[in-house]
Amino acid sequence: MTQPAWSAGGRAYEQHEGNVIFLLGGRLQTSRDNPLILLFTLALVFGGPIVWVAFEAHYVWTAISPAPLIIFAYVTLNAWASLVRTSFCDPGIIPRYLEDGDKPSEKSIVLTRVDDGGVAGSLETTIALQWCTTCHIYRPPRASHCRACNNCVDTIDHHCVFLNACIGRRNYAAFVSMLVHLFICIIISVVCSALHLYHVAHPTTDAQRSGTGSGFVYALRHEPQCIVFFWVGSVFLIPVSCLLTYHVWLITQNRTTIEQIRLEASGRIYDMERKDADCAENYACLRMCVRFSAWVRQFLVAPTIVSSSDKGNNKRRRSPFQRPHASQNAQAALGRAVPDVFMSWRDAPP
Ligand SMILES: [Zn+2]
Ligand SMILES: [Zn+2]
Numbered sequence: 302m303t304q305p306a307w308s309a310g311g312r313a314y315e316q317h318e319g320n321v322i323f324l325l326g327g328r329l330q331t332s333r334d335n336p337l338i339l340l341f342t343l344a345l346v347f348g349g350p351i352v353w354v355a356f357e358a359h360y361v362w363t364a365i366s367p368a369p370l371i372i373f374a375y376v377t378l379n380a381w382a383s384l385v386r387t388s389f390c391d392p393g394i395i396p397r398y399l400e401d402g403d404k405p406s407e408k409s410i411v412l413t414r415v416d417d418g419g420v421a422g423s424l425e426t427t428i429a430l431q432w433c434t435t436c437h438i439y440r441p442p443r444a445s446h447c448r449a450c451n452n453c454v455d456t457i458d459h460h461c462v463f464l465n466a467c468i469g470r471r472n473y474a475a476f477v478s479m480l481v482h483l484f485i486c487i488i489i490s491v492v493c494s495a496l497h498l499y500h501v502a503h504p505t506t507d508a509q510r511s512g513t514g515s516g517f518v519y520a521l522r523h524e525p526q527c528i529v530f531f532w533v534g535s536v537f538l539i540p541v542s543c544l545l546t547y548h549v550w551l552i553t554q555n556r557t558t559i560e561q562i563r564l565e566a567s568g569r570i571y572d573m574e575r576k577d578a579d580c581a582e583n584y585a586c587l588r589m590c591v592r593f594s595a596w597v598r599q600f601l602v603a604p605t606i607v608s609s610s611d612k613g614n615n616k617r618r619r620s621p622f623q624r625p626h627a628s629q630n631a632q633a634a635l636g637r638a639v640p641d642v643f644m645s646w647r648d649a650p651p
Pocket of ligand 2: 332447448449450451459460461466467468
C-alpha cells in the first residue's frame, strides 16, 4: 500500500506527484503543461485594458461620460481577480492514494436521480466508480483524470490551454465570472472607441472636436487608435461571447463540457431533442454560438479525455445531476459545494 503524501512528513503540496508547479508556499499553482500560453493570456487580459485606458480614458471621461470608465474599471478589476482565481488556484484536485491498496474491489455507488430522466422506472441510478491507475483512487462521479496536469479533478469541466489549468469544481464559478466580466469589458471598449471615432467625424460639442477637421477619413487619420481598438475588441468579442453563451447553456443543464462531449460522442444529444426549456434550438443566433463553440472546442479538448467507458449502455436521456428547471441547474452548477474529504487533505497534519 502506498501511503498518503502527508504521512511521510512535510507539506502535502511539496510531495504532490501531479504535473503542477506550486508557488508561494503552495498557495498558487499552475500546470507544467504550457506556462508560456498562460503568460500570453495574462499579458493580453492585464495589458489590453491598461493600454485602452491610457489612450481613451481622457476622451471618454470628458466627451462621453465618466460612467463607462468607472464601470470599465470595476469590471476589469473583477475580470483580473477571476482570472487569477481560475488560473492559479486549486480546481478541485483529488488527493492520491485514498484507497488502501491497488484497486481492492469493484465499487459502485447509488445516486438518487434529481428527475426521472425522461424514462419511467426507478429514480435511482447506479454508477460504477472508475479506478484511476495513476492516482490510485476511485474517481467520484463527474471526476476525470487530466493528462496535462496529471491529476484527477473533481467535476472537471475541461483543461483550458489558455489559462494553463483545469476548470473544475472549485474554480468553475470564477471561470464563468471571468467570461462575464471580460465580455462587458470588451463591449464597453468597443462601443466607446466607436463613439470616439463617430464624434471626431461629426462633432457637435467642443469636447467632441479633435482639431479643426471633420469626416470619417479625417477621424481615421487623427485618431487611428480608435479603429484599432474597435477591430481588436470586435475580434476578441467573438470567442468570448461564444464561450460565454455555451457555458450559460451548460450551466442551465448542470452539465460540464466533457459530459456534453461524451453525450454527443455516444449519440445522445438529448437536449437538442427536447422541446421544453431548450432556448438554444429556438434562436438562430444562440444556436450558431453553441455550434461555433463546439467546433472551437474540438481543437482544445484532447480526444482521449472524452472517451466514455459506458458508451451506449445508459439509455437515460438526462444525467442524474440535471434538475428539471434551468434555475435549479444554475444554482447547482455555480454553487458546487466541496466535499469534506477534499478539504481535509490540505490541512492534514505533517
Ligand atoms: Zn487520476
Ligand atoms: Zn488540467
